[in-house]
Amino acid sequence: MAALFTGKVLMANREQDEVETERELGRALDNKVLLLYFGSGQCPRCRRFSPLLKDFFLRLTDQFYVERASQLVLVYVSRDETEEQQSAFLRTMPKRWLAVPFGDAFKRELELRFAVSEVPAVVVLKPNGEVIVGNAVEEIRRVGPACFRNWQEAAELVDRNFLLAEDFEDWSRRSITDPIRRLKYKLDKKTEAKNEERKEEGEESA
Numbered sequence: 001m002a003a004l005f006t007g008k009v010l011m012a013n014r015e016q017d018e019v020e021t022e023r024e025l026g027r028a029l030d031n032k033v034l035l036l037y038f039g040s041g042q043c044p045r046c047r048r049f050s051p052l053l054k055d056f057f058l059r060l061t062d063q064f065y066v067e068r069a070s071q072l073v074l075v076y077v078s079r080d081e082t083e084e085q086q087s088a089f090l091r092t093m094p095k096r097w098l099a100v101p102f103g104d105a106f107k108r109e110l111e112l113r114f115a116v117s118e119v120p121a122v123v124v125l126k127p128n129g130e131v132i133v134g135n136a137v138e139e140i141r142r143v144g145p146a147c148f149r150n151w152q153e154a155a156e157l158v159d160r161n162f163l164l165a166e167d168f169e170d171w172s173r174r175s176i177t178d179p180i181r182r183l184k185y186k187l188d189k190k191t192e193a194k195n196e197e198r199k200e201e202g203e204e205s206a
Helices: 021-029 044-061 083-091 106-113 137-155 178-205
Strands: 010-012 033-039 072-078 121-125 131-133
Touching: 033 044, 033 106, 033 137, 044 072, 044 137, 072 083, 072 106, 121 137, 131 137
Parallel strands: 033 072
Antiparallel strands: 033 121, 121 131
16 A cells, blocks of 8 residues: 555644655555545535544544454545644544645645545545545445445455454454354364263263
C-alpha cells in the first residue's frame, strides 16, 4: 500500500509530524485495509456522516471496544476551504487518523484515480492498493463495523483473528487456522472422554 504514497507526505492527526512514507508509513499501512475518506467539515452531508465514521473507526480500533485494534487505517482527503477548517475538523476525529496535508496536489490525484466526484466518499482498498469498495458510505451507514469482516476477507490479510468484543460469544469461524483448532478441540474432547471412561472402569474394577 505504501506504493500508493511513494514520494508523498501524510500528516499524523493533531500533530505537526510528517509520516515518512518509506519507513513509518510503510509500517502503518502494511497488511491493513485502507480507507480513504474524502470529505469536508463544512459539507452538510459530511457533517451527518462523519460522526458515524468516527464511531465506526473507534469501534474497530479503540481498546474500549475491541481487545486489540483491527487491521485498519484511515487517511482523510479533505475538501476543506482552509487549513484551519481542516485542522478544526480533524481535532474532532480519532487521533489514529492520517491526513493528506492541506493544499497538497496529491488530493486531486486521488480524486481522479478513484473517480470521486462528490463527498462524503469512503474508498476501501486492499494492502496492494486494489479497490474493495468504490464508495462504502452507504454500507457503513447500513451495516456498521460488521462490514469490516467482509473487507478483511477480501483483502486476504495475513492475520484474520479480528474479533469485535461484543461478538465474542457469537463468533463464527473467521480465522484460516480455525478449522485446525476446532478439530484439535474435538480430538482433545474425545481423548478426555476416553480417559474419563478408563478412570471409571478402573474404579469399578477396584
